[in-house]
Amino acid sequence: MTMARDVLIVGGGPAGLSAAARLAAAGLTVALVDEQPELGGQYYRRPSPAAPGDHRPEGGRLIARVRGLGVDCLTGHLVWGVADDGRTLLATGPDGVPVRLRGRHVIVATGAYERTHPFPGWQLPGVTTPGFAQHLAAADGTPVGERVLVAGSGPFLLPVACSLLDAGAQVVGVAEAGHPYRPSLRAAASLRHPARLRELAGYTARLARARVPLWQGRVVTRATGDGQVSSVTLAATADPARPVRTLDVDAVCVGYGFRPQPELARLLGCEIRADAVTGDAEPVTDRFGRTSRPGVYVIGEAAGIGGVHLARARGLMAAAHILARENGSSPGEIGRLAAEIRRLDRFTSLNESLYPSPAQLQDVLSRALTGDTIVCRCESVTAADVRAAVVERAGGDLNATKSWSRAGMGPCQGRFCGFAVAGIVRDASGGEPCGVPVFPARQPVRPVPVETLLALGEQAEQAEQAGQAEGAAG
Template sequence: MTGSASDPHDPCDLAVIGAGCAGLSGAVTASELGLSVALLDASEQAGGQFYRHPAPDLRATRPQALHHGWHSFTELRERLRASGIDHRAGHHVWTVTRESDGLWTVHAVTGADGDEPRPVRVRARAVLLATGAYERQLPFPGWTLPGVVGAGGAQAMLKSGLVLPGRRVVVAGSGPLLLAVAASLAAAGARVPAVVEASGYLGYARHPRALAANPRKLVEALVYGSALLRHRVPLRPRSAVTRVHGTDRVEAVTVSRLDRDWRPVQGTDRRIACDALAVGHGLAPQIELATGLGCATRTTPDGTRALALDDSQETSVSGMWAAGETGGIGGAQLAQLEGEVAGTAVAARLYDRPALLGGERVRELRRRRDRLRAFANAMAAAHAPGPGWTDWLDDATDVCRCEEVTAGRVREAVADYGARDARTVKLLTRAGMGWCQGRMCGTAVACLAAGGGGAAVPPSAERRPLAVPIPLGVLGSLDEPDT
């Protein structure tokens, strides 16, 4: 073991960023192989977005009821508690740098709400990125009304706060997350008038090998389907919420049938009364820390950008590994497998023990990982946005919520001023320059700039020195000694 993860002046072997499924798996694997590990995460509780769970003061008696695979998480959590890992909760990592001596420095800011934020630096011989993903949103008229929440956001409200976004909640968008969200909301007592899926499910049939190699995924789908039948929740494929109605909050939504390109079919509009809408069109890998260092990316089958990784989960930048959704959306089971492969690979590199990667255990991990990754690619292709979705937008629709930039202004930048990419649109309209830094509007702005469609490169592929907003006072104190 080299260094101590708890001493800011003595480098640890591995810094893991993110304490979700991938980060926990990678951290405990590396620790059990003898490495000193620092685990940094923005949340106060380990588990990431998937294993969000109620705060202790809510005194939830059965948090496992809101999850599948809860046993896997509790096992990882116990291994974390039994390890010597320096778990730093509430640490927001804003950049990672490589020093002249070859070591990495992870820069974070910490401080409870109301406290003065303070900078923290962790030096390490290797870095594992397990930063997860955020929801991809495609705007439509009325999406800024109170009562419209992300599909994953609705699930997070339920898992961590034990609250519902409304009493009558339409679930809409695209992707398998919708089934899980609808089933959870219905089981918790919400009325779900419909699950509105923009894609169909026949696209999975184009990938028979991926389906045959992952029978557990079919079982999961049957479980969710049975739950929807039990709660009498209708499923409307090839349809989308194209408008939200209401004054002070959501009162109803318009659901339209879509053609193969996701354009609304005239004469098919149907109004559904509700007081909340949970909507999301899949997830986008959170890769800003990696792209800031020049890590290579790849385009996924659903048009997002993910990190390009080798067979051992290493990025194109030597000494930096990644696992989980950063390499492409694939779910909790795949993330955990990738974390274990990455943790083993780091130990093999730092100890100069390549034999660690040649054992039967790692070979089996890689086989299972590759099977699940093939299914994830099939899933992404089946739910990829069609090029006609921008027809949902009238010129008055807000695309960038932070800066209140409408679709009309973006179209004007393209048609009248020659903008052809998201960066130019940003310079002309400020779209993507708000608090979220394009996470909410990036896909929409890129698609509008490219003339529609879902294949435009989102801003997440840009190099940025700051991955999250930080106070200027923190930047000004960087030359002061670590605390």
């Protein structure tokens, strides 16, 4: 099946939904594709029927508006590649049938995935990411455990801990790698953002009422247990080799923020750069979300991490720019959105200044990894294996390290281990890895059924035969 629309949007989170609603309201035909069975992305994920109420009703209203405007919502459709023409997207539906998707304008709103870093025992049952714990607690009302530690870095840790408390878990503590909550001149700049301050105050008050300790300058360095995590060790961020506390737990949630998902943008041929602060690979975009590929936009967290408000503003800005090209959208709309994005960018910059940069954490955590720590869980590759590949074969080349060590060659394609492997490569080679510090994007970007590929081949063969028959008839 082939579907062509004025605008094709990949990703049904806040950014994609906002762009779809604006474009459809202006009369353009829009297709919105998402691999999940329901729209909303991670932030607006719909609660299960068993969960009490809706923790983010504004998401439900936005989804209803998008559907009401007649947007073609292709949920349960995984976009996994790009055809030879460089524009047609290849997808598979819930039934495995291949789908070809085209749009005069293509908007990539694929979101982000959590930034993880390995430690001994991170493969034990009960060790999860904060995002997974948040989804179970907030959307389903189910805690990941009875005694839970929340650890890592970033403002996301606090709402996760509060959601776990609301779901009935005992949160034994929140361990933050940096010192963002220590009074400082930089922290005083948050007074310019009263709404975000109120959110922070609400989270900290909730934790204080439950007597949840908040430790700063601490990282998880080990988890132990017999078939299930039962204890976790914290160490000083400045000296990960020095344990400072061991806690009894039956679950631990560890994450260091989020990373953009650039795979589809890379397959489309968009220019990619390494962010100086995070070390992440991000598409190069202008203020409208335009990439180096004409007609291709990248918006939301896929364009750089900034939170839900910035993601929605970026979606609206891309839509406004497309409408300006189509039918002369009001310059005033673009001006208002530009001012809003500048304000939100300032808050993002403030956040980045308060928390340790991912690149700094990457260096600290990578050096502390023991050789027997499994780094790539898909392929059971250890830190020693990666270091040996760097020293003996690959030098500072991240992609060559992948080839020689097999780290990042499993089903996740480096989404979980890539951040750590890049840090080990840089540390072992004594410098920066060559090129963009992420594994290259290859299709399929996600595992797809063999039946889908066979059906796609049959479709191509039938199209070729039809073309030959038409030529012969002519």
